[in-house]
Amino acid sequence: MTSNHTIEAVRIPEVKTGGSVRADCSVLNERMGKVVLVTGANSGVGLALCQRLLSEDAQLQLCLACRNEQRAAAARQSLLSSHPKAHVSLVRLDVSSMRSVLRATEEIRQRYSRLDYLYLNAGIMPSPQVDFRALYKGLFSGKAIHMFSTGEGLLTQKDSVTSDGLQQVFATNLFGHFLLVRELEPLLCQPGHSSQLIWTSSSNARRSAFSLDDLQHKQGAEPYSSSKYASDLLSLALNRRYNSQGLYSSVICPGLVMTNLTYGILPSFFWSLIMPIMWLIRIFTNTFTLTPYNGAEALFWLFMQKPESLDPMLKYHSLTSGLGNNYTQTRKMDIDDATSAALYEKLLEMEKTVRRKLNDEDEEH
Ligand SMILES: NC(=O)c1ccc[n+]([C@@H]2O[C@H](COP(=O)([O-])OP(=O)(O)OC[C@H]3O[C@@H](n4cnc5c(N)ncnc54)[C@H](OP(=O)(O)O)[C@@H]3O)[C@@H](O)[C@H]2O)c1
Secondary structure: OOOOOEEOOOOOOEEEEOOEEEEOHHHHHHHHOOEEEEEOOOOHHHHHHHHHHHHHOOOOEEEEEEOOHHHHHHHHHHHHHHOOOOEEEEEEOOOOOHHHHHHHHHHHHHHOOOOOEEEEOOOOOOOOEEOHHHHHHHHOOOOHHHHHHHOOOOEEOOOOEOOOOOEHHHHHHHHHHHHHHHHOHHHHOOOOOOEEEEEEOOOOOOHHHOOHHHOOOOOOOOHHHHHHHHHHHHHHHHHHHHHHHOEEEEEEEOOOEOOHHHHOOOOHHHHHHHHHHHHHHHOOOOOOOEOHHHHOHHHHHHHOOOHHHOOOOEEEEEEEOOOOOEEEEEEEOOOOHHHHHHHHHHHHHHHHHHHHHHHHHHHHO
């Protein structure tokens, strides 16, 4: 990425308009097929999704939205080495920083005239701690596999505060993505055209970890679970708000996948030690998808669906059978319209406050 935060893999045709030169995005989009933007695309499930999308559709305009330029460039390189003719560009985006979201979206709006798919995939689970008492209890209850595959009751995290004054997990997993959607609304809501938002949520999303009175989960020890539950609620609210404008939102769970995120929970030697057991458990539980390729199944499946046919109350789960076959299965979410609408209103309020704060800072400078 260059100093203006982007590297473009494609040359955008330029047209003269009243003395100024600009990229003719509409011409570009028509010629180049579907436009897909993926946050957190440089590793894990996000990167595996990009590989799968390029294998499916060579005409795709794929934009990797990542916070780290070296890791982003390496991901782009690995995608191009398997798909040398692919159109892969980068935009620098730190979803936990509201300034970064505003800068990136300005860049994206200049580059594209529409977005067909926005994958809201970037996520963190900082300093996860295993609750060994819960682990010990769980092992001897009938819920051991459920506990391992969802992390329910097993994991707590240590959160911090961003420069915007928001809780880090909330800002990354939810609020930054909310602002991204709001800023990209003109590209996502195009007359006569439908677009999809696809959230990488989790089975760890739990109502009991979430409170409308503590949206950012300042008080609790499970900010990850809270933020993922909030993304399920937000997806529903976005459907209610935007379906009439051709924008549809869905949530998925990738299953238990070995990625940087899971390697943060326990040291890698431990995972290596228990890996044979994990593969064994896979025979009995389809939620142990284990590889990023398998974990990306539901994200990829949704790419092929007519969004109008999707049920906003369902979560789409990536599953892998004992024989290693991937499939997507739906499960009803524990969400309701009233809580979802209340969350949406609170997020709009919070957005106003954040924008005001940024404006004040700009004026001061
Ligand atoms: N692995 C699992 O078992 C599992 C289960 C359920 C849900 N999930 C969800 O799956 C999604 C992908 O995670 P993963 O398992 O593939 O882990 P991962 O390999 O760690 O991928 C996370 C991605 O998010 C990016 N990211 C983190 N913070 C960011 C920020 N502030 N701005 C922009 N990008 C940021 C990371 O970038 P960097 O490389 O720069 O850190 C990375 O590309 C997450 O939303 C996670 O919650 C994972």
